[in-house]
Amino acid sequence: MDSNLRLPMSEPELVARAIQRDRTAFTALYERCVDQVYRHVYYRVSSHTDAEDITQEVFVRAWKAIHKYKSTGTPFVAWLTIIAGNLIIDHYRRQQKVVMTNEIPENQPDQQILEPEKQAEVDFTKAIIKKAVLKLKGDKQRVILMHFIDGLSYKEVAKALNKSEGAIRVIQYRALSDLRRWLKRE
Amino acid sequence: MNNVKKEKMLANCIEEIESGKSTLEDCITRYPEIGVELRSLLEIASSIKPEAVTVSSEFKQRARLHLEREMRPAPTKVPDRSWGWPVLAPVRILVVVLVAVWVLIAAGGGTVYAAQGSLPGDALYPVKTGVENLQLSLTFGTVAKANLHLELAQKRIDEVTREVNLNRDINPQAIEAVQQQFDSALKELSKSPDAEKTSQTLSRISAVSLNKQLELENVVAHASSDNQRVVQQIIDETHSGNTIAQVAYSNHDFLSHQPSVSDNKLDSGRFSVEGTLLSIQDKTWNVGGTPIENVHFSGKAPAIGSRVKLEGLVKDKNTFITKLEISDVSSEPTKLEGQFSGTNQSGTSDISGIQVKINNDSNVSLQPGDNVQLQGRADDEKLTVTDKKTNKNDSANLNGVLTAVDIKKGTITIKVTGNLVKVNVSDAQLTNDHGQTLKMSELNHLLGRDVKLTSLTKKGDLIYCRNLIIEDQD
Numbered sequence: 001m002d003s004n005l006r007l008p009m010s011e012p013e014l015v016a017r018a019i020q021r022d023r024t025a026f027t028a029l030y031e032r033c034v035d036q037v038y039r040h041v042y043y044r045v046s047s048h049t050d051a052e053d054i055t056q057e058v059f060v061r062a063w064k065a066i067h068k069y070k071s072t073g074t075p076f077v078a079w080l081t082i083i084a085g086n087l088i089i090d091h092y093r094r095q096q097k098v099v100m101t102n103e104i105p106e107n108q109p110d111q112q113i114l115e116p117e118k119q120a121e122v123d124f125t126k127a128i129i130k131k132a133v134l135k136l137k138g139d140k141q142r143v144i145l146m147h148f149i150d151g152l153s154y155k156e157v158a159k160a161l162n163k164s165e166g167a168i169r170v171i172q173y174r175a176l177s178d179l180r181r182w183l184k185r186e
Numbered sequence: 187m188n189n190v191k192k193e194k195m196l197a198n199c200i201e202e203i204e205s206g207k208s209t210l211e212d213c214i215t216r217y218p219e220i221g222v223e224l225r226s227l228l229e230i231a232s233s234i235k236p237e238a239v240t241v242s243s244e245f246k247q248r249a250r251l252h253l254e255r256e257m258r259p260a261p262t263k264v265p266d267r268s269w270g271w272p273v274l275a276p277v278r279i280l281v282v283v284l285v286a287v288w289v290l291i292a293a294g295g296g297t298v299y300a301a302q303g304s305l306p307g308d309a310l311y312p313v314k315t316g317v318e319n320l321q322l323s324l325t326f327g328t329v330a331k332a333n334l335h336l337e338l339a340q341k342r343i344d345e346v347t348r349e350v351n352l353n354r355d356i357n358p359q360a361i362e363a364v365q366q367q368f369d370s371a372l373k374e375l376s377k378s379p380d381a382e383k384t385s386q387t388l389s390r391i392s393a394v395s396l397n398k399q400l401e402l403e404n405v406v407a408h409a410s411s412d413n414q415r416v417v418q419q420i421i422d423e424t425h426s427g428n429t430i431a432q433v434a435y436s437n438h439d440f441l442s443h444q445p446s447v448s449d450n451k452l453d454s455g456r457f458s459v460e461g462t463l464l465s466i467q468d469k470t471w472n473v474g475g476t477p478i479e480n481v482h483f484s485g486k487a488p489a490i491g492s493r494v495k496l497e498g499l500v501k502d503k504n505t506f507i508t509k510l511e512i513s514d515v516s517s518e519p520t521k522l523e524g525q526f527s528g529t530n531q532s533g534t535s536d537i538s539g540i541q542v543k544i545n546n547d548s549n550v551s552l553q554p555g556d557n558v559q560l561q562g563r564a565d566d567e568k569l570t571v572t573d574k575k576t577n578k579n580d581s582a583n584l585n586g587v588l589t590a591v592d593i594k595k596g597t598i599t600i601k602v603t604g605n606l607v608k609v610n611v612s613d614a615q616l617t618n619d620h621g622q623t624l625k626m627s628e629l630n631h632l633l634g635r636d637v638k639l640t641s642l643t644k645k646g647d648l649i650y651c652r653n654l655i656i657e658d659q660d
Binding site: 023026027030031034035038039040042043048049052053055056057059060063091093125126129130133144147148149150151154166169170172173176177179180183 | 192193194196197200201223226227230231233234235236237239241245246248249250252253254256257303344348351352408
């Protein structure tokens with residue numbers, strides 16, 4: 001069969017080939033997952049420059065470690081976001097980003113133009129909640145990010161973290177309760 | 187109702203709301219026994235969403251190229267980094283520019299845009315620097331050129347930071363590249379006829395250099411030993427950049443004496459002297475018996491006999507005054523503060539480039555590099571050492587005017603070289619000139635006073651300082 005006529009490979013097929021050091025397959029996985037990884041990283045670092053650096057590095061690290069990947073039935077992106085999590089921790093250890101008055105901004109149209117008050121209020125609430133989410137520790141943060149930011153189902157989160165679905169529901173309940181308690185204090 | 191059920195109810199509701207099968211109100215109605223708690227948990231859950239960011243296609247293209255390069259089997263080709271920097275021979279510049287123009291035409295600008303995020307050694311980096319050179323050649327006006335050079339200095343430093351974060355080897359040419367951009371900015375400004383715009387750009391140079399210094403100080407400890415050496419030299423350059431900008435902001439004459447960020451001894455020329463102005467002959471001011479030579483001061487000279495306090499910097503036997511205060515009181519002793527660099531055979535000591543005789547009776551042993559305070563009477567020929575501090579190559583410092591205090595947040599705002607800088611001082615030791623401890627609440631009464639911040643660091647989105655000294659008001 002002409003290769004151009006072949007149906008696109010499924011994710012598990014691409015992963016299996018990538019494990020065999022198939023660069024084309026891994027590049028296809030990159031194309032599939034890069035947006036999702038970027039959004040995950042951006043949510044956590046709030047900077048496009050840092051999100052780009054980290055996202056780029058996630059795929060390089062993933063390629064180097066692909067032989068260690070064990071398929072659990074979860075989307076491949078779940079594994080990538082775990083790598084991203086480690087890189088983000090390293091990133092914060094290495095560098096703490098600061099903004100100072102009068103610095104020349106880069107020519108990046110990063111900032112969203114806010115609509116008047118209502119939009120500002122919504123953004124403010126989201127920002128407060130995001131800050132609280134990023135304060136969560138360990139599995140609590142992982143579960144919240146995997147479900148709400150990465151869009152994984154509870155079943156997929158459970159497989160990715162090697163826990164039962166019941167355990168994931170408990171962790172989620174505790175995490176949201178922590179957020180509720182902190183936000184009450186704000 | 188036990189927690190197990192609550193957890194399941196919550197998870198079910200979240201899934202149903204996400205899929206559109208139920209609304210929040212449906213869920214509350216279904217589980218009234220935990221209605222209040224469920225409502226607030228569901229409201230929080232519905233606010234946790236990925237941000238609506240668009241992943242740029244240029245980034246995806248760049249990251250893919252990078253990944254493909256990384257995936258190539260070893261040994262990988264070592265890129266010719268000498269292409270990377272703008273310090274290129276004219277023919278190479280021409281080639282790079284032609285490549286940039288060709289790429290611009292061929293790729294409709296996409297590759298050029300993609301190259302903007304590249305780092306030294308990357309395939310697209312020569313395109314980036316080529317376009318920068320093209321930009322420079324198409325920029326007219328000294329201030330505009332200076333601003334562009336400053337922007338490029340900032341880019342070079344950001345590249346170094348990213349290289350450290352990516353554990354990449356930094357080409358030592360980065361030191362020269364940063365220096366060239368800063369020095370070119372200063373050189374362009376020295377030709378500017380517009381004093382106001384010159385000041386604005388100096389203000390930006392000061393802000394950028396301090397900002398970048400603190401950023402680099404945050405990453406230097408994590409760099410490899412080879413990279414550390416390079417990063418430390420660039421930190422020194424940013425420190426000098428800030429010193430030059432601060433001095434030149436107050437005294438534009440300084441620019442015409444070709445200050446360079448590669449000069450890491452600038453700080454040793456900083457001084458302050460206080461005393462009665464006894465005479466001005468040619469360009470030498472005699473302040474309380476201390477001769478200050480080759481004075482550059484753009485304002486009106488104070489009247490002879492008035493008491494003056496001068497601050498400034500001595501470089502190559504030229505004295506650039508950055509601050510002048512005049513008072514009517516003329517009975518106070520002469521005070522000099524600066525850095526001791528040695529004593530010559532005739533017994534004259536050098537304090538920040540100012541030649542003075544020091545009273546040996548003071549019984550203080552001075553080492554070159556010590557910061558000293560001296561005092562004496564105008565009719566004495568000698569000054570006596572009253573204080574000595576061993577000069578430590580400390581982190582960044584800031585001198586400015588206190589303009590605002592936020593006690594609740596533990597921050598102050600100071601004005602320095604035209605910039606308003608917010609600094610967290612909640613963990614700082616607050617003292618006055620005499621070493622007396624101050625409370626944060628007392629700072630509110632000291633607005634408008636000169637303030638010196640030392641041991642600055644960056645954390646989160648703020649600059650922090652460990653020591654704050656409020657200077658005396660005479």
